[in-house]
Structures are given as C-alpha cells and as structure tokens.
Amino acid sequence: MLPVVVVHGGAGHIPKERSEKSTSGVCSAARAGYTILQGGGSSMDAVVEAVSELENNPSFNAGCGSVLNVKGEVEMDAIVMDGKTLGSGAVSAVRNIANPVQLARLVMDKTSHACLTAEGASLFAQAMGVPQVSQESLITDYSRMRWKKNLAPDANPVACQMGKMGTVGAVAVDSEGNIACATSTGGMLNKMEGRVGDTPCIGCGGYADNKLGAVSTTGHGEAIMKVTLARLILFHMEQGQSVEAASDLGLAYMKSRVGGLGGVVTVDPQGHWAARFSSLQMAWAAVQKDTLHYGLYAGEHFTQDNNPH
Amino acid sequence: KPNFLFETSDFGVTSCCDSLLYPTDGAIVLLFDGFLEGGLSALNTDGEVELDAIIMDGRTLASGAVSCVKNIANPVSLARAVMEKTAHIMLTGRGANMFAESIGIVTVPTETLVTEYEMKEWEKHKNYVTGVMEDFNSQWAHDTVGAVAVDCAGNVACATSTGGIRNKMVGRVGDSPIIGSGGYADNFTGAVSCTGHGESILKVTLARLILSHIEQGKSVADASQLSLQYMGDRVQGAGGAIVVSPSGKWAATFTTERMAWAAVENDVLWYGLDPNKRLKEQLSK
Numbered sequence: 001m002l003p004v005v006v007v008h009g010g011a012g013h014i015p016k017e018r019s020e021k022s023t024s025g026v027c028s029a030a031r032a033g034y035t036i037l038q039g040g041g042s043s044m045d046a047v048v049e050a051v052s053e054l055e056n057n058p059s060f061n062a063g064c065g066s067v068l069n070v071k072g073e074v075e076m077d078a079i080v081m082d083g084k085t086l087g088s089g090a091v092s093a094v095r096n097i098a099n100p101v102q103l104a105r106l107v108m109d110k111t112s113h114a115c116l117t118a119e120g121a122s123l124f125a126q127a128m129g130v131p132q133v134s135q136e137s138l139i140t141d142y143s144r145m146r147w148k149k150n151l152a153p154d155a156n157p158v159a160c161q162m163g164k165m166g167t168v169g170a171v172a173v174d175s176e177g178n179i180a181c182a183t184s185t186g187g188m189l190n191k192m193e194g195r196v197g198d199t200p201c202i203g204c205g206g207y208a209d210n211k212l213g214a215v216s217t218t219g220h221g222e223a224i225m226k227v228t229l230a231r232l233i234l235f236h237m238e239q240g241q242s243v244e245a246a247s248d249l250g251l252a253y254m255k256s257r258v259g260g261l262g263g264v265v266t267v268d269p270q271g272h273w274a275a276r277f278s279s280l281q282m283a284w285a286a287v288q289k290d291t292l293h294y295g296l297y298a299g300e301h302f303t304q305d306n307n308p309h
Numbered sequence: 310k311p312n313f314l315f316e317t318s319d320f321g322v323t324s325c326c327d328s329l330l331y332p333t334d335g336a337i338v339l340l341f342d343g344f345l346e347g348g349l350s351a352l353n354t355d356g357e358v359e360l361d362a363i364i365m366d367g368r369t370l371a372s373g374a375v376s377c378v379k380n381i382a383n384p385v386s387l388a389r390a391v392m393e394k395t396a397h398i399m400l401t402g403r404g405a406n407m408f409a410e411s412i413g414i415v416t417v418p419t420e421t422l423v424t425e426y427e428m429k430e431w432e433k434h435k436n437y438v439t440g441v442m443e444d445f446n447s448q449w450a451h452d453t454v455g456a457v458a459v460d461c462a463g464n465v466a467c468a469t470s471t472g473g474i475r476n477k478m479v480g481r482v483g484d485s486p487i488i489g490s491g492g493y494a495d496n497f498t499g500a501v502s503c504t505g506h507g508e509s510i511l512k513v514t515l516a517r518l519i520l521s522h523i524e525q526g527k528s529v530a531d532a533s534q535l536s537l538q539y540m541g542d543r544v545q546g547a548g549g550a551i552v553v554s555p556s557g558k559w560a561a562t563f564t565t566e567r568m569a570w571a572a573v574e575n576d577v578l579w580y581g582l583d584p585n586k587r588l589k590e591q592l593s594k
Binding site for chain 1: 489513
C-alpha cells in the first residue's frame with residue numbers, strides 16, 4: 001500500500017497568465033494533503049485539507065474565487081465521501097461560508113443525512129458554529145469581470161466556462177488502505193439561482209469505495225451528471241480496467257454520448273493513480289513516496305522531489 | 310383498480326408518462342411504486358413541506374430535477390420543465406421556486422400537500438423529541454413514488470418524486486432527485502426508479518448499480534435483487550426498485566416489508582404489496 005494524494009484544479013482552457021498560479025496552487029494543495037497522510041492522518045483528512053486550500057486560493061472556482069450566478073451572487077456545492085463506510089456528505093447552493101467542503105464533511109459526520117441544500121445548509125452551518133463570511137469576501141475582480149461580460153445578450157457562458165472551469169477536487173489513499181474523495185465548486189458561470197451541478201451529487205462529482213477506488217470529477221457539470229461519471233469509471237475498474245484506462249473510457253463515453261468534456265483524478269486501493277482529461281487542460285498534482293507529480297496540458301507529466309532540504 | 314395506483318397518480322407521477330405513446334400493440338410498461346405509510350408528503354423540523362423530484366429521458370440521457378422546492382403540487386412536472394426549458398439539470402431551494410413561478414406554476418398551501426395523519430404525527434414527534442434533529446424511526450415515515458416506462462419505440466424514461474422523511478432537517482436532500490440514485494434511464498440498458506432509505510440508496514447509487522448489472526447481462530429481476538441485497542449487506546439499508554428494460558422486461562423488487570406497485574403491460578394490470586404476491590387484472594380495451 002502506497003499512500004497517495006491526487007488533486008485537480010478544474011478542467012478547461014486556462015488563460016496563459018493564470019496557468020502558473022493554477023499549477024502552483026494544485027502542487028501546494030497536493031503537498032498539504034500528503035503532509036496530513038505522513039502525519040498519520042486519514043485519507044478523509046487529507047482530501048479535505050487539500051480541497052480547503054484550493055477553496056481558499058482565489059485562482060480556483062471554489063470558495064473564494066467562485067464564479068457568480070446570474071444575479072452576481074456566489075452559491076457553492078461540495079461533496080466528500082468515505083470509501084470505508086460509503087458515508088458521504090454534501091452541500092448544494094450554500095452561501096456565505098469560506099469552506100463548503102468542510103461543511104459537507106460536517107453533514108457526513110454530524111447528521112444522518114447525506115445532503116443539505118440552500119438555506120437549510122446555511123442553518124446547519126450556523127448551528128455548527130461555522131463562521132459566516134460576506135459575499136464580497138468570496139468574490140474576486142476576475143469573477144466579477146467574467147460575470148458582467150456574460151450578462152451581454154450575445155454571451156455564451158457555457159463556452160466561456162471552458163475558459164476556467166476551475167472546480168477543485170482530491171482523492172487519496174492512506175496507509176490503512178482507506179480511500180476518500182472531495183470535490184468543491186462555485187458551479188457554472190452565470191448559472192440560474194439555485195442551479196446544482198454534478199459536484200454535490202454522489203456518483204457524479206465524486207465517489208469513493210475502499211473496494212474499488214475513488215474519483216473526483218470536473219468539467220461540464222450537466223454532461224457529467226448524465227453519465228454519472230465518477231460511478232461509471234469505478235464500474236470500469238470493477239470490470240478489471242486500470243485507473244488510467246477506466247478514466248479514459250469514462251471520459252470518452254461522456255464525449256461520444258452527450259458531447260461533454262471534462263477531467264478526473266482517480267485512485268485504486270493499491271495506490272495506483274491517474275489524472276486524465278478530455279478538455280484542453282486540467283491543472284493536476286499528485287504526491288506519492290517522495291515525489292511530486294504535476295501537469296497542465298495533455299501528456300505533460302513533470303516530477304520533482306517532494307522533500308527539498 | 311387498487312387505490313394506491315390513484316394515490317401515486319394523484320401525486321403527479323403520471324405526467325412523466327404523458328409524452329410516452331400509449332399502447333397500440335402493448336409494448337408499453339408502466340410501473341408505480343410507493344410506500345403507503347404516512348401521507349403524501351412529510352413535514353420537516355420546521356413543519357414545512359420540501360419536495361424532491363427527478364425525471365430522465367433514456368434516449369438523450371437528458372434529465373431534470375428539483376430539490377427542496379416548497380409547496381408546489383407537482384414537483385415532477387417542475388423537474389420536467391427544468392429538463393426542457395433550462396440549460397441545467399437541477400434547481401434547488403428558492404431558485405427552484407423562483408423558476409416555478411417564472412413558468413406559471415403556482416404554490417399551494419401546506420395543508421393541501423399533507424394529510425391530517427401526517428400533521429398529527431409531526432406534532433406528536435415534534436413535542437416528543439424537542440431538540441432532537443431527527444426521528445429515530447424516520448426512515449419508515451416517508452412516501453416516495455416513482456414510475457418507469459418503455460414506449461413502442463423503445464424509449465425508456467423514469468420519474469421519482471418524494472416529500473422526504475418526517476422531521477428531516479430543513480434542506481435535507483435525499484436520493485430521489487439525485488441522478489443515478491433516485492432514478493436513471495438509458496435506452497441502451499433500461500430505466501430504474503428507487504424508493505427506500507434515501508441515505509443508503511445514495512451510498513450505493515442504487516439506480517445506476519442496477520443498470521450496471523443489466524449491462525453485464527443480468528436479467529432485470531436478478532439485477533434488482535443483487536443490488537438491493539448489496540445495499541442491505543454493505544450499508545444495512547432496505548429499499549425497493551422498479552425496473553424496465555428497453556425490450557419491455559420489467560421487475561418490481563423490494564427488501565422492505567412491503568412496497569405498493571403496479572404495472573400495465575398488454576392490457577393487463579399487475580399489482581402487489583407483499584413479497585412474492587402478484588395479482589393480475591385484465592383491462593378493458
């Protein structure tokens with residue numbers, strides 16, 4: 001068993017001036033997650049830490065930096081799943097909190113439910129003592145600029161979204177063989193109020209099962225939902241496919257059947273991992289043993305010593 | 310006809326089937342399922358009705374869903390409108406109600422959505438477990454309805470609708486509106502609608518699991534049985550599912566004590582409530 005953390009910062013086409021920030025962001029998050037595993041933390045602790053860091057990073061479409069809905073507001077979705085128990089927690093269309101992924105974990109740990117939505121999710125956050133943050137603190141100049149641009153009658157938010165999908169996610173296996181996944185997003189650019197995408201839907205935005213592996217997805221949310229992408233990839237692994245082949249099969253099917261592009265990070269119980277995408281780019285990073293792996297364009301795979309002393 | 314068929318019909322599930330051709334040569338199969346306990350909808354801890362529904366078209370894999378929408382009579386019709394009139398698949402909470410309003414679906418008073426029985430039960434539980442967020446036995450106090458169908462052209466569809474579980478937390482979303490859990494439809498494999506303990510159904514993505522077994526060559530009955538068995542073994546959850554294949558094979562299977570179900574095929578109505586009991590009635594042409 002080789003502990004591993006794999007993170008993604010969203011599939012799409014990342015503008016050049018932003019690509020460096022995306023790469024350094026995912027590398028830093030993967031390192032943070034791996035540090036948790038090295039300290040004896042669980043895979044669940046590791047994915048929540050990695051995703052929280054990406055939520056706090058304004059370069060990604062999750063937490064601070066989330067895209068705005070049509071009314072110019074931030075509504076976020078997140079999910080976590082524990083592969084040992086198949087327990088999961090999710091929040092959808094939640095507002096005014098900094099780290100939706102942590103609230104999703106609280107739903108899993110503190111309630112008998114698996115998903116809380118909208119005002120109910122906010123009420124739960126308050127009951128749990130999660131600090132409220134202002135809408136302003138979650139909005140960046142960049143997200144406001146993109147919102148305004150896409151209010152124009154001839155705008156195409158779906159096409160523009162490919163400019164920065166930016167959903168974030170992580171999968172991990174710890175030394176005990178427990179597997180977890182986490183995914184968090186601000187959703188789709190200029191979405192309707194109350195729109196829920198794939199991210200908080202179990203089997204779509206993520207799935208984790210100690211017996212099979214874990215997947216966190218990113219890309220065109222509605223397409224991911226139509227094929228329940230995370231679950232689909234794990235079905236292929238159940239049939240004997242490798243993490244890489246299963247991920248590619250799932251993404252290829254999504255493209256051919258419903259014309260959707262996206263990306264995934266995948267692990268199996270042995271610690272094999274893959275970061276695959278059908279979009280032009282996906283910022284991803286992984287840490288296993290003493291090596292940091294990362295990439296942005298298809299075929300890119302850089303490595304670096306993770307313990308520079 | 311057994312009255313539970315009317316109960317489910319009253320709830321609006323039939324609207325999913327409006328678009329399906331009615332039989333000329335008997336290729337159509339319609340199934341409904343639903344729990345009989347409780348009223349049509351359950352009240353949350355605030356005494357409100359929050360509804361979830363999903364609909365899916367197996368030809369395109371297009372889907373529409375609403376979660377936590379308040380006080381509308383036919384959530385499944387709203388789910389269908391999400392599928393047909395928006396670029397999205399799912400709308401939740403206030404956003405779902407705003408969309409309903411924008412397309413002329415009116416809200417109705419809470420009293421019209423819950424039975425007197427449900428009101429009393431809710432009061433009883435509210436007083437009895439003040440401060441306790443969830444009802445120990447709440448998994449049985451729910452009423453999910455669903456339908457799957459295949460039309461003469463081999464198109465399959467599913468719809469599932471629920472008022473959730475009694476004394477659920479405000480904003481709780483169960484399995485019903487989640488694609489692959491509460492329902493899934495694919496012309497290449499079949500359609501499924503699920504009912505039972507929502508959180509367990511979510512954990513195993515029951516609808517998608519059943520279809521993956523069908524994809525691997527299992528019969529609709531075996532696929533349902535295997536998946537429900539797995540849900541019992543792995544996460545100790547009970548439930549039921551109705552399934553149709555593109556060729557018109559169907560099954561209504563459950564690991565709960567009972568599940569009310571009915572099916573129409575070749576002008577014959579099949580229905581049942583208890584395990585291994587299946588009744589038959591000839592429908593007039």
